[in-house]
Amino acid sequence: MNATISNRGGRLATLAVGTILFAAAGCGGSDDDESTAASEPTTAETASTDGEALAAAVDEYAAYVRREAAALTDSTAEFVAAVDAGEVERAKEIYPSARVHFERIEPVASAFGDLDPDIDGRAGDIPPDEWGGYHRIEKALWVHGSTKGLEPITAELVDDVGNLDAVANREEFEAPDIAQGSVDLLGEVSASKITGEEERYSHTDLWDFEANVQGAEAGFDALKPTLERADPKLVAEIEKQFEAMYDLLDGYRRGDGFVLYDTLTPKDTRELARQVDALAESLSRVPSLVG
Template sequence: MILPFKRLMLSTLVAAFAVQANAATDSTALVEPMTEYKLYVIDEVHDLVQDTRAFTQAVENGDVEKAKSLYAPARIHYERIEPVAELFADLDASMDAREDDYEQGVKDPKFSGFHRIEYALWAKNSTQGMDQFAKQLLSDTQELESRLTKLAFPPSNVVDGAAALIEEVAATKISGEEDRYSHTDLWDFQANIDGAKKIVDLLRQPLKANHAQFLAKVDHNFQRVDAILAKYRQGDGFESYEALSTRDRKALQGPITVLAEELSQMRGMFGLN
């Protein structure tokens, strides 16, 4: 159900995306999906702010165990919308950088965001000295919400984003480098899959009309990946990524790589090359 204020936003966004999509071969087919994707992103970034507020509050309160329990649930909202969140390089670096991005690693004063706090919680089992990083992280999510709300997303970034989300899992995240301290990687994987699937679902009508065989293959491979991830579910989340053997990780990497290769074809299908 679309609330009244969202209906107004929807009509405004349709006009904005129509202008952007005119360069595409299938421009009219992209207008409504891009508009719906904007509403999806707005919902996700709102939840990101709310869940990050609870997470950072636990950090500031010095409640290590509660902060640990809220870390992965907060991050999934960022991981689902990563293709557009990354349009703001400054915020992406501040919120989601890894220690490898800095010369002094975890000791670098510029290293901040989720992974800086993750290090403190799991490697040090402490929140000492994390107040400033917690405050900055919440402020960054609020700024991200403000910027995304005002942004009209380029269709190429959204269509490419489906493949980009999966490619990153296959190329780098499968090694466990993303959440190397908490080992909550499977939460991120599922969020990336969900984000990519959302884009495909919004493009389902034009894909079914013009590329039905391709869509059937993509749907099948999404099901394969979801089925593998489901084996590692625990309650509302997932077991530690450390529990997966090298064989388990390779079994996951194969279908994810195939899915990424397939999704990379969508750009050409919508005349965005």
């Protein structure tokens, strides 16, 4: 992505589960009383239930991140093998589905150093002599139809994905940042997928689009038990919007993937953008409910 998602400066990083429990227990009181609708009777019992639910949410989301990071390691290995073997057509075929595992957990990459720009940086956003990662290879495959000279780039990509996997296995998360990460993933859709800028050579933007939505949904699903108590109406609204989002995307499925972005009409993109906005707007209410 062209930019970091939120959770900068290590906000997403390393918060012990104890801290999360503490934060959750405190949320009925001091700093944020109106944001937790669950704060009707701030009994120890409720707080502890909320705390457990949040701890479970964090565990569930962390497990999701680990699974996707592992899958990305595998899919990247397969993609890189094809590139290194000079199999242009095969590499092009694998490319969009190899990337979805990254797109699902992008906020994690964004929160740690240069992993996001290194793996997913786009031309122009990075000085030409530093540009590597998936999109550099995308350009070589689609524009030049060649894999010549890409060995250092593919080796670097494998390293960077390995680092992301290490981060996924090492770091712990905070509930509000999981919620914010979901909103940010949809921000990514609005900023670069809906305009076709992300996959400007391959036009496989809709693969990324769906993966971002899925990643946002994973964060929401993990937090749902807590949210159900805090604001069941909001949960119902968000679920309705996710459903509408997938319904809309279904119209563009072809085989295992999607139609290419450059076949979409302005009416199509506007409809998609509108639904992303509707979904993201409702999701943006979540961070304050789990903080």
